[in-house]
Amino acid sequence: MSHTPSDDARAQTAHARVVLVGNPNVGKSVLFNRLTGRYVVVSNYPGTTVEVARGQARIGGITCEVIDTPGMYSLSPITEEERVARALLLREQPNVVIHVVDAKNLNRMLSLTLQLLEANLPVILLLNMMDEAERLHLHIDHHALAKRLGIPVIPASLISGRGVEELKNIVSEYLSGRQSRNLPPAD
Amino acid sequence: MSVNTFPVDKVATYPPPIEEAVEAIEALLSEEYTLSRRAVALLLLQHDEEIEGMVRRREGEERFAAIAEHIRKAQEHYREPLSMVILAHRQKQAQAIAQEVVRYPLKTGSGLAEWIGRVCMQPLTGIPILLLVLYYGLYQFVGVFGGGTLVDLLENRLFGEVINPFITHWVKVIIPFAPVQELLIGEYGIFTLGITYAVALILPIVGTFFLMFSILEDSGYFPSLAMLIDRLFKKIGLNGRAVIPMVLGFGCDTMATMVTRILETPRERLIATFLLALAIPCSAQLGVIMALLASHPGALLIWATTLVGVFLFIGWLTAKVLPGTPATFHIEIPPMRMPILSNVLTKTYARMHWYFREVFPLFILASAMIWVGQMTGLFDLALRALTPVVRLMGLPDEAASAFLFGFFRRDYGAAGLYRLQEHGVLDGRQLLVTAVTLTLFLPCIAQFLMMKKERGLKTALAISAIIFPFAITVGTVMSLILQLLGVQL
Numbered sequence: 001m002s003h004t005p006s007d008d009a010r011a012q013t014a015h016a017r018v019v020l021v022g023n024p025n026v027g028k029s030v031l032f033n034r035l036t037g038r039y040v041v042v043s044n045y046p047g048t049t050v051e052v053a054r055g056q057a058r059i060g061g062i063t064c065e066v067i068d069t070p071g072m073y074s075l076s077p078i079t080e081e082e083r084v085a086r087a088l089l090l091r092e093q094p095n096v097v098i099h100v101v102d103a104k105n106l107n108r109m110l111s112l113t114l115q116l117l118e119a120n121l122p123v124i125l126l127l128n129m130m131d132e133a134e135r136l137h138l139h140i141d142h143h144a145l146a147k148r149l150g151i152p153v154i155p156a157s158l159i160s161g162r163g164v165e166e167l168k169n170i171v172s173e174y175l176s177g178r179q180s181r182n183l184p185p186a187d
Numbered sequence: 188m189s190v191n192t193f194p195v196d197k198v199a200t201y202p203p204p205i206e207e208a209v210e211a212i213e214a215l216l217s218e219e220y221t222l223s224r225r226a227v228a229l230l231l232l233q234h235d236e237e238i239e240g241m242v243r244r245r246e247g248e249e250r251f252a253a254i255a256e257h258i259r260k261a262q263e264h265y266r267e268p269l270s271m272v273i274l275a276h277r278q279k280q281a282q283a284i285a286q287e288v289v290r291y292p293l294k295t296g297s298g299l300a301e302w303i304g305r306v307c308m309q310p311l312t313g314i315p316i317l318l319l320v321l322y323y324g325l326y327q328f329v330g331v332f333g334g335g336t337l338v339d340l341l342e343n344r345l346f347g348e349v350i351n352p353f354i355t356h357w358v359k360v361i362i363p364f365a366p367v368q369e370l371l372i373g374e375y376g377i378f379t380l381g382i383t384y385a386v387a388l389i390l391p392i393v394g395t396f397f398l399m400f401s402i403l404e405d406s407g408y409f410p411s412l413a414m415l416i417d418r419l420f421k422k423i424g425l426n427g428r429a430v431i432p433m434v435l436g437f438g439c440d441t442m443a444t445m446v447t448r449i450l451e452t453p454r455e456r457l458i459a460t461f462l463l464a465l466a467i468p469c470s471a472q473l474g475v476i477m478a479l480l481a482s483h484p485g486a487l488l489i490w491a492t493t494l495v496g497v498f499l500f501i502g503w504l505t506a507k508v509l510p511g512t513p514a515t516f517h518i519e520i521p522p523m524r525m526p527i528l529s530n531v532l533t534k535t536y537a538r539m540h541w542y543f544r545e546v547f548p549l550f551i552l553a554s555a556m557i558w559v560g561q562m563t564g565l566f567d568l569a570l571r572a573l574t575p576v577v578r579l580m581g582l583p584d585e586a587a588s589a590f591l592f593g594f595f596r597r598d599y600g601a602a603g604l605y606r607l608q609e610h611g612v613l614d615g616r617q618l619l620v621t622a623v624t625l626t627l628f629l630p631c632i633a634q635f636l637m638m639k640k641e642r643g644l645k646t647a648l649a650i651s652a653i654i655f656p657f658a659i660t661v662g663t664v665m666s667l668i669l670q671l672l673g674v675q676l
Contacts, residue, residue, distance in 0.1 A: 076233055
């Protein structure tokens with residue numbers, strides 16, 4: 001997690017990095033597979049993504065590395081998994097951070113989004129499990145949420161693939177620099 | 188889509204004493220960090236040790252002391268730690284934003300899925316459901332159908348009457364050397380034992396098990412099960428979260444040992460690792476034992492009761508011996524859903540593929556190793572060394588080979604046991620004693636390596652040093668009790 005000159009060199013020369021973060025059991029691994037096409041065992045109960053999965057993807061013509069992190073509830077780690085996830089965020093200097101959340105439990109999920117924004121990371125918020133939320137008759141105004149947070153918010157249902165294309169479009173905008181908020185922070 | 192029209196890092200704000208401290212600390216930070224200075228300042232206010240170390244290293248002691256002074260001053264405004272204050276404020280704002288954008292239905296839709304989930308969690312209804320799942324899913328489907336019908340079809344009909352006689356005939360015709368014939372088609376031969384075990388015995392059993400496991404997993408049953416068992420687990424120093432590695436352990440203990448990482452305290456991780464190595468049978472083993480004991484329901488019942496007893500007793504004892512307080516339990520409970528066929532098939536296939544790729548070469552290697560052992564006399568030597576132990580447990584001498592196999596892999600040992608039973612060497616009582624002892628053994632070499640990786644060599648060796656004598660002692664005591672009581676199974 002130290003920030004050495006070689007880290008910077010790496011950040012400039014290596015592929016762009018897309019990091020997936022979120023609570024356990026929100027669909028990060030499914031998204032990872034959707035983006036990279038590589039198979040890792042996907043489970044629908046929490047805590048199974050213990051090892052970090054990495055894969056290559058081509059998004060909007062740009063080759064990038066996709067990194068699936070262990071589940072985390074907050075940027076202040078309690079478990080070993082959360083420590084790993086934060087260390088990854090610090091070390092990898094991501095070009096895009098996709099925060100995957102369970103749309104049904106938005107009120108419990110946005111705290112981490114706020115922390116990621118505080119950290120000035122290039123966040124995209126992906127509201128997964130919209131199908132289940134709709135079945136519960138929850139109505140989520142994602143336009144209002146995007147405006148309130150100042151970041152792209154995409155409704156999705158990863159299991160059926162809904163929202164993946166829109167996500168890819170926005171990720172490619174970030175990667176091609178049109179929405180770049182890469183280091184150093186513009187302050 | 189509107190993006191970044193204002194500084195997003197100020198989306199959440201905090202009360203003045205904290206904001207002032209953040210501003211002061213930000214001004215003191217001279218280096219570039221991957222996180223914004225605001226985030227670094229906030230993490231410092233929350234006494235995050237890793238961040239403190241990093242800032243101290245990069246900004247120097249003098250600046251760090253100045254930062255610490257700001258933190259101390261901010262803390263003076265509050266009775267509770269700043270980390271709590273910051274967390275509470277952030278959470279309140281997150282919830283407020285959610286309130287703004289989410290419209291909830293007037294009446295919370297308590298769909299059928301949620302109702303089923305609730306029913307599975309209530310002890311009164313959940314325990315009978317669990318028993319039904321165990322009886323039909325495990326006993327009937329895996330034990331009777333997979334281990335009985337399918338194994339009979341594959342092992343006795345296909346391999347016993349078609350494939351093996353064919354191969355045996357041609358090997359004898361082509362290769363006239365007896366030692367080589369022994370390696371390929373002997374009692375422990377590569378074709379007659381290794382490949383037959385793997386394809387005709389393990390494949391149908393593990394296949395039916397993984398299919399059932401994937402259906403349950405995809406339906407979202409396991410988190411509900413975790414809630415149900417949480418209370419019981421608390422008594423043995425674990426919380427419901429530990430159900431996840433335990434349930435996974437029924438698939439593969441090695442993988443589950445890795446998953447103990449999700450547990451919060453080193454104490455919980457150690458207890459869970461130990462229990463996985465000792466008392467949780469993995470899929471291959473579970474399947475073979477189900478098949479083995481399916482014809483002796485009484486023995487199966489005693490086997491299950493003994494394992495649950497050992498699990499609870501050892502868990503309770505370990506929790507007593509290891510100091511510490513149990514951690515709190517938080518888990519996301521997804522609603523139950525209809526399993527999706529393609530998911531179930533993919534998961535089953537991925538697991539079988541992975542398992543088969545691991546055991547298939549090993550089974551062949553084992554045949555080759557036994558052959559080398561027989562040629563050099565080492566195999567007989569090891570069997571003779573085990574014979575007194577086997578006799579102590581009231582078992583026939585032939586059971587020694589199953590134990591020898593069991594040291595390498597529990598499922599391989601259990602498969603050896605299956606053979607003995609087919610040949611009518613073991614009666615119900617002996618079958619039970621062997622099954623219990625083998626189940627308590629360390630599952631396989633891979634798990635030992637995983638324990639070493641996760642917990643260190645010393646702990647891994649200590650766990651193994653406890654497990655093997657313990658398993659043999661339990662087997663012996665059980666045999667004695669059954670003999671004394673004159674139980675016929």
